[in-house]
Amino acid sequence: MLTFKPVAQRDLSRLRRYYKNCNYQLCEYSALVKLMWRGHLHPQYAEAAGCLIVKNCIDGKPCFDYPVPGPDGDEEAALCAIEDYCVEQGISLELSVVPREKTAKLLERYPRFHLNNFRSWRDYIYEANDLREFPGRHYSGQRNHVNKFRKLYPEAQFRALGKDDLPLIERFWQDYTEVFEKTSQSARQELALAKTMLRLTGVSWLYVGGMEYEGRLISIAMAERCGETLHVHIEKALYGYEGVYPATVQEFARCYAVDGVRYLNREDDAGDRGLRTSKLQYLPCKLAEKFCFDVKNELEDLDEIPTLKTERLTLSAFTDKDREAYNALCLDDERNKWWGYDYRTDWKGEDLDSYFLDVVREDFAKKRAINFAIRLDGKCIGEVLLYRFDGKGGAEEGCRIAPEYGGQGYGVEAFRAVAEWGLYQCHLGHVVAKCFKENDASYKMLSSCMRKKGEDEKFFYFNKEV
Incomplete structure (x- = not known):
């Protein structure tokens, strides 16, 4: 029988043993998402058959991530362990955020299920070189914005950030809060969580960088590498600096999307029209689908x-x-x-x-x-x-x-x-x-x-x- 433990900050290094080589490309298969959104996901984890098994609880209903195997992991045995757990607990089996490449296995496995694949939760995946270089005429708009930013703020420099930069990061949040215009509860919650996560700056497996101008940060981003994909969990910039967003996106990719990183995941848009418009303008190579198998009997x-x-x-x-x-x-x-x-x-x-x-x-x-x-x-x-x-x-x-x-x-x-x-x-x-x-x-x-x-x-x- 599986024994689950709530995800806490002290567990992140254990989760990273599995996520660091995971190529599912979905943002949910990363340690920081589990920590950042634990108030919503209520994630718990167990280890079985050499795999990481995560059980979330959303609106009171348990659902499971697809198992993440370690070097000698057995996905089949891990799926059996999840099924046995559900039977013993008398709960329905729901496998959520299933990557596309695993759906065929589940289609064969379960004769009855309800399937969801909502557009709002698909992750935006970009070729790393596209964001590093903004090549070709399709990226002319981004290049123009970057050029204008460089002309307006020639002294602005992107740099990696570490633990010693925490006071600088805190000052950025003060400046950002003053110009933050969104009033929805979800937007304010996301901002509060982003502030909390940036306090982890300096952790070895987190990539943090920002654009510095006149001794202050005017943008900041945080990412985590999982397999060949760099998951960009947080991207923030001060609105008043024209072109700062595309300049930051490009420099962050140039700094961190190296050494075998082929893709960047800039996560989903949650149905926000402004976010969707912005993310599409960067021309994703695909929208990564997240299938939910609600298994029936x-x-x-x-x-x-x-x-x-x-x-x-x-x-x-x-x-x-x-x-x-x-x-x-x-x-x-x-x-x-x-x-x-x-x-x-x-x-x-x-x-x-x-x-x-x-x-x-x-x-x-x-x-x-x-x-x-x-x-x-x-x-x-x-x-x-x-x-x-x-x-x-x-x-x-x-x-x-x-x-x-x-x-x-x-x-x-x-x-x-x-x-x-x-x-x-x-x-x-x-x-x-x-x-x-x-x-x-x-x-x-x-x-x-x-x-x-x-x-x-x-x-x-x-x-x-x-």
Whole structure:
């Protein structure tokens, strides 16, 4: 099971072990974005299978970055770890900001999903040489602005900034705040975060530079290198110095987009019209897409629980009339030691008279599980359920029968009916099950319905597939 830890400043060097060679090109796959926007993203990280796994939580909903492998990382194993975590936690699987080159793998992996790819969040990627040189007639506007800046402010010089320049940077923010015109809450929040991040100037893996004029900074930029891409996280300049922005963009690229840096990512525009216009004027070589896979399971198509019939039994949704029989089944500790789950794990003191039926209904409403009441001549004598849907076409099945009805084949009959319904009506690819090694009755039942596929110290495992 994955164990996640909230991202803090002290964790940045650990994240950089993975991000420094990451070529996904998206700004979210960088250490500074995780720190800068942690108030919005609430990022947590874990390490598994030689990969970095990041879980964000946006508006209360968890979502995962695509795994970032280290030198010996196993993406397949990391994806499995994320899927297992979601199953264990009872949460839906959402893989967000997936780079285009990884989408084919997920398209094959998940049979059902909702896909988003919003224009507003695509990153602007530029050829490094284009920003260093502004070549050709398409960049004539930028060259004209730079030339005008050089003519108006011939003494202005771009230079790298380090820890000793923090007082100079602080003075820049004072000057910048005085001319800052945006009034939206998001713009002011971004400015406050930028100020905080610039205090990290001097950290070895951050690239900071600015245009200095008459002893003051009139622009500043901060970037982080990930693979062949330089991610420019912050770009600010004093509006009154005509041409300072293109001059800073060019000099920053000349200073830092070297030694194998092929691209610069100047991040997304978040739908801001002014930012979009400006970023497009620099002629990006591409807009890097960010795909979001909201993985669904086979229950999504069901509005209600169907009724299934076998030779002797009827399988259908639980009703209020089943409350007494179902509560007796759930509270039978001796019988349920083979069930593998103690209700007290999740019970928070709710009224037990209604608790178990409430859980069943909530699980189906949230598409986590489907529970069938097993009925003999109209009487509820047990349950069979499909749960732990893995998003890849699989689910686990369980069955339990009231003790007075055991040993008569009702469990086998109900179990087989739901397994076949899951495979042929619900369109699952496979159904799995397990039983404790000491549970001879369950072993015989599962052996008659499924194929044994393995064992460990505790369980026998079974599988049935189309």
